[in-house]
Amino acid sequence: MSYVVIVGLIIGAYLIGSIPTAVWIGKYFFKIDVRQHGSKNAGATNTMRVLGSKAGIPVFIIDILKGFAASMLVNFSGLEPHTNIWVSYQIFLGAAAVIGHILPIFAHFNGGKGVATILGASLALHPLVALCSFIVFVIVVWTTRYISLGSMIGGVCYPLFMMFLFKERFISLVIYSIILAIVIISTHQKNIVRLMRGEESKFYFRKKVAEMRNKQEVQEKARG
Numbered sequence: 001m002s003y004v005v006i007v008g009l010i011i012g013a014y015l016i017g018s019i020p021t022a023v024w025i026g027k028y029f030f031k032i033d034v035r036q037h038g039s040k041n042a043g044a045t046n047t048m049r050v051l052g053s054k055a056g057i058p059v060f061i062i063d064i065l066k067g068f069a070a071s072m073l074v075n076f077s078g079l080e081p082h083t084n085i086w087v088s089y090q091i092f093l094g095a096a097a098v099i100g101h102i103l104p105i106f107a108h109f110n111g112g113k114g115v116a117t118i119l120g121a122s123l124a125l126h127p128l129v130a131l132c133s134f135i136v137f138v139i140v141v142w143t144t145r146y147i148s149l150g151s152m153i154g155g156v157c158y159p160l161f162m163m164f165l166f167k168e169r170f171i172s173l174v175i176y177s178i179i180l181a182i183v184i185i186s187t188h189q190k191n192i193v194r195l196m197r198g199e200e201s202k203f204y205f206r207k208k209v210a211e212m213r214n215k216q217e218v219q220e221k222a223r224g
Contacts, residue, residue, distance in 0.1 A: 017100025020107035043112025067120025070097030094121025155184030
């Protein structure tokens with residue numbers, strides 16, 4: 001595999017991750033920039049909180065697909081499938097997509113936290129481990145209504161499932177799972193503080209978009 005192919009696929013993965021789903025859907029369909037409301041984060045969670053499930057669910061699904069598609073670019077690498085180097089390169093491609101989501105070139109490098117994109121990449125790497133972690137996420141969110149808490153607990157469970165439940169043999173996947181957990185926790189520092197203070201916003205499926213638009217109009221008039 002040539003360096004041109006390596007660099008080209010990594011750039012491609014980054015550009016896929018850079019698609020600012022939350023920003024584009026919010027602006028095009030709802031005339032609202034989610035980065036100006038809620039947690040001011042351009043991710044599925046804030047989109048759900050600001051615009052409701054009609055916007056949040058498509059953003060969540062597309063962000064997952066971004067990570068999955070980027071990781072699957074490994075199939076164009078020419079490497080022998082399911083070898084150590086193939087898996088390692090797949091991890092790099094998924095990581096490039098996550099970086100693209102967090103620092104999207106198409107949205108002035110102001111993106112989301114990358115949890116959904118990480119899930120997509122993880123589904124490509126090890127579907128069963130990713131699904132188990134996602135089930136944990138759903139259970140936590142369903143019982144507590146805190147998406148941030150579900151993301152962190154699901155992320156911490158990921159390496160545990162990888163090492164102890166499925167006993168993964170590729171060391172690169174084990175290292176990836178540990179780094180993933182650390183990244184998710186580190187990107188939720190503000191959420192941890194809000195959770196400890198009891199100030200974290202709870203998640204609900206329904207959101208009155210009209211209220212958000214009225215609020216935005218008031219803010220624009222105040223600035224004008």
